[in-house]
Amino acid sequence: MTEKTKAEADPDRLASQLMESGTLSSDWLPAFKAVPRDRFVPDVIWPGRAHMNRQDDRVIRSESPDVWWEAVYTDAPITTQWDDGAYAGPGKGRTPSCSNSMPTMVFSMLSALDAEPGHRVLEIGTGTGWNAALLCHRLGDQNVVTVEVDEAIAQEALGRLSAAGFTPSMVVGDGTSGYGTGALYDRIIATCSVGQIPSQWIGQARPNAVVVAPWGPVYGGEAVARLVIDDNGVAQGHFIGSSAFMRLRQQRKNLPVTSRFLDTKRWPLNAVRSTTSLSPDDVGDWICMFAIGVQVPDLFCRVEPGHDGAYRLWLFNTGVTSWASADFVKGKAVFEVAQSGPRRLWEELEAAYGWWDQQGQPALERFGLTTRGGPFHAVWLDAPENPVPVRNST
Numbered sequence: 001m002t003e004k005t006k007a008e009a010d011p012d013r014l015a016s017q018l019m020e021s022g023t024l025s026s027d028w029l030p031a032f033k034a035v036p037r038d039r040f041v042p043d044v045i046w047p048g049r050a051h052m053n054r055q056d057d058r059v060i061r062s063e064s065p066d067v068w069w070e071a072v073y074t075d076a077p078i079t080t081q082w083d084d085g086a087y088a089g090p091g092k093g094r095t096p097s098c099s100n101s102m103p104t105m106v107f108s109m110l111s112a113l114d115a116e117p118g119h120r121v122l123e124i125g126t127g128t129g130w131n132a133a134l135l136c137h138r139l140g141d142q143n144v145v146t147v148e149v150d151e152a153i154a155q156e157a158l159g160r161l162s163a164a165g166f167t168p169s170m171v172v173g174d175g176t177s178g179y180g181t182g183a184l185y186d187r188i189i190a191t192c193s194v195g196q197i198p199s200q201w202i203g204q205a206r207p208n209a210v211v212v213a214p215w216g217p218v219y220g221g222e223a224v225a226r227l228v229i230d231d232n233g234v235a236q237g238h239f240i241g242s243s244a245f246m247r248l249r250q251q252r253k254n255l256p257v258t259s260r261f262l263d264t265k266r267w268p269l270n271a272v273r274s275t276t277s278l279s280p281d282d283v284g285d286w287i288c289m290f291a292i293g294v295q296v297p298d299l300f301c302r303v304e305p306g307h308d309g310a311y312r313l314w315l316f317n318t319g320v321t322s323w324a325s326a327d328f329v330k331g332k333a334v335f336e337v338a339q340s341g342p343r344r345l346w347e348e349l350e351a352a353y354g355w356w357d358q359q360g361q362p363a364l365e366r367f368g369l370t371t372r373g374g375p376f377h378a379v380w381l382d383a384p385e386n387p388v389p390v391r392n393s394t
């Protein structure tokens with residue numbers, strides 16, 4: 001089979017689609033055209049699905065060129081590495097650790113960054129190098145610093161960037177520390193998610209600098225924050241939309257294994273049993289998880305599938321003192337709950353859900369974040385004066 005040409009794969013169709021949806025602005029259209037995505041996508045990929053955290057099987061460009069080209073010019077993320085490179089195929093690894101992000105996400109984050117020619121930009125997470133190349137095209141190579149923690153990914157990105165004619169400052173290292181040598185920055189963009197904005201990013205930014213970074217609590221749910229840094233080093237702003245990025249390696253959640261809480265075969269042990277009319281199925285949406293996670297910062301969950309669509313939703317705290325389970329069964333209006341330990345985690349989840357519900361189930365875009373970097377942060381609804389309550393933690 002001869003390889004499809006770029007024209008056949010139709011980057012123009014993708015551009016029109018992104019422009020119609022409002023994510024690709026006329027400011028960024030020249031960069032989209034001059035920096036083709038196909039030059040930054042590796043030959044071995046796992047195409048993702050739009051708005052879904054799921055990857056298709058491995059595609060090798062030389063074996064299935066038409067599938068490869070189709071994936072490149074589809075508005076979906078493309079996984080390019082699993083398990084920090086420990087897994088190479090043929091199937092899928094456990095955790096995706098690098099991707100060429102979904103074009104909608106790339107251009108909505110670049111628009112939010114509001115980068116103007118002349119601005120200095122720090123990117124955390126070079127990945128395939130596409131975003132860095134787009135920034136170089138718009139701002140000039142000398143104004144772009146990009147940091148990648150994974151040596152192999154960085155080397156490949158460097159090769160692609162130079163083959164395409166771009167020479168940003170490329171740093172191999174932990175982007176948590178930013179890159180002081182290249183400071184001060186007018187704009188900082190992270191293409192991996194965080195639970196804490198590193199204080200170094202704020203320290204390396206000029207007053208009025210903009211930080212665009214995906215942020216999410218331990219429980220789940222994640223959104224891109226667009227923060228403006230004031231003269232006192234406080235970064236503040238709204239979330240602009242949902243996201244599902246790979247976590248900054250140094251902030252991975254590393255959650256305790258279930259066996260540290262209980263032997264699930266001996267469930268429910270000494271747990272207190274009750275019932276609830278709040279369906280576990282009604283608390284699993286991304287925004288719902290975000291609202292719960294912000295209020296109960298040390299809560300995390302796991303799902304244990306059962307038969308016929310039934311499942312057990314497990315709740316745990318990172319301090320490993322308490323657990324709860326809630327059993328979803330299709331068609332039921334009342335669900336079995338078990339709770340163990342000093343905390344009543346299902347009740348905490350219900351209270352957190354109740355708060356979100358009472359506020360009229362606000363969308364992610366109504367929430368905002370204030371932070372000085374590091375562990376201090378406050379999430380608010382509509383305005384900083386209206387903080388989201390934080391309920392408990394151990």
Ligand SMILES: C[S@@+](CC[C@H](N)C(=O)[O-])C[C@H]1O[C@@H](n2cnc3c(N)ncnc32)[C@H](O)[C@@H]1O
Pocket residue numbers: 097098099100101124125126127128129130131132147148149150153173174175176191192245246247248249250
């Ligand atoms: C979604 S990919 C980035 C996509 C990329 N901007 C592109 O255009 O292809 C996330 C990247 O963040 C990198 N990363 C994770 N933790 C990091 C850290 N502490 N410092 C720098 N890069 C990191 C990962 O290795 C991965 O390459």
